[in-house]
């Protein structure tokens with residue numbers, strides 16, 4: 001068996017549910033799985049309503065759109081994240097303003113957020129990077145003081161908890177992704193949750209081409225084709241039944257990594273806040289000056305251990321370059337970090353092998 005970085009865990013249950021959809025013929029919008037998946041997801045997070053979307057990116061787009069954020073507005077996002085946190089800000093015509101992250105937690109630094117606030121700022125998008133919850137107390141306090149909306153990018157953090165609440169349920173809206181590499185997958189899909197049911201119902205309408213079904217093909221607004229399909233939701237239902245097992249495995253893998261690698265002086269883990277419990281979507285580490293990260297990655301690959309580099313800071317990309325300034329921590333984490341094998345297809349023995357190999361290569 002090969003060691004997997006972030007491959008999805010799909011089995012008989014997924015096949016059974018997919019077969020039901022195929023037999024029913026309802027592969028697209030209609031069919032029972034979409035609403036069942038939304039209800040189950042909402043119950044899991046302990047929220048009133050969850051609305052499925054075609055991706056996590058679409059969920060973030062819809063959150064910004066529904067809040068009426070647009071031209072002339074600014075939205076604060078961390079410099080260190082996947083590009084899909086910042087791109088939806090551009091979709092609505094607003095401008096992302098980048099804040100550096102903390103060196104320890106790799107998450108948006110509340111002090112940096114304060115520096116980024118201007119009269120145009122409308123929202124903050126904290127990202128719980130690799131599953132690690134942000135300092136939500138500090139972020140919600142800043143948002144309250146300046147009357148800003150908080151849209152949590154919880155695409156990587158399903159199951160993570162901050163002071164007794166699931167990430168994604170603390171801000172005004174929270175967005176999730178079910179891309180193939182996430183803790184649970186629908187092949188491609190997303191979910192949006194929020195504190196205002198009215199807004200979520202409106203998003204449900206918008207993602208279905210803003211169709212008023214009571215009047216047939218009648219569209220009183222410009223909508224989007226951002227629906228999740230019944231096929232995808234069937235996968236989602238099967239994966240929800242296995243989520244607790246996946247979460248337990250990911251936590252155990254992170255424990256093994258910490259126990260086995262904690263003593264290496266040139267290696268450090270992502271720090272967590274008090275009261276925060278990461279979902280450990282991916283266990284990631286940074287290395288000190290003694291380790292050449294690209295060479296280490298190559299050596300690990302040759303020994304059957306796949307890794308991936310930390311996201312290149314978004315400020316490095318041409319569409320966002322105008323916003324570039326120092327972002328020292330984001331750049332350092334990108335240059336010095338690696339994500340370690342975290343797929344739930346791995347066994348504990350696989351993770352011990354990864355640790356043994358790293359110990360042979362890093363001192």
Ligand SMILES: Cc1ncc(COP(=O)(O)O)c(C=O)c1O
Pocket residue numbers: 055056057058081082084085127153155156176177178179188189190
């Ligand atoms: C931080 C972050 N934001 C947004 C997204 C977008 O999610 P999706 O790929 O489902 O569009 C992802 C994942 O892919 C992500 O990692």
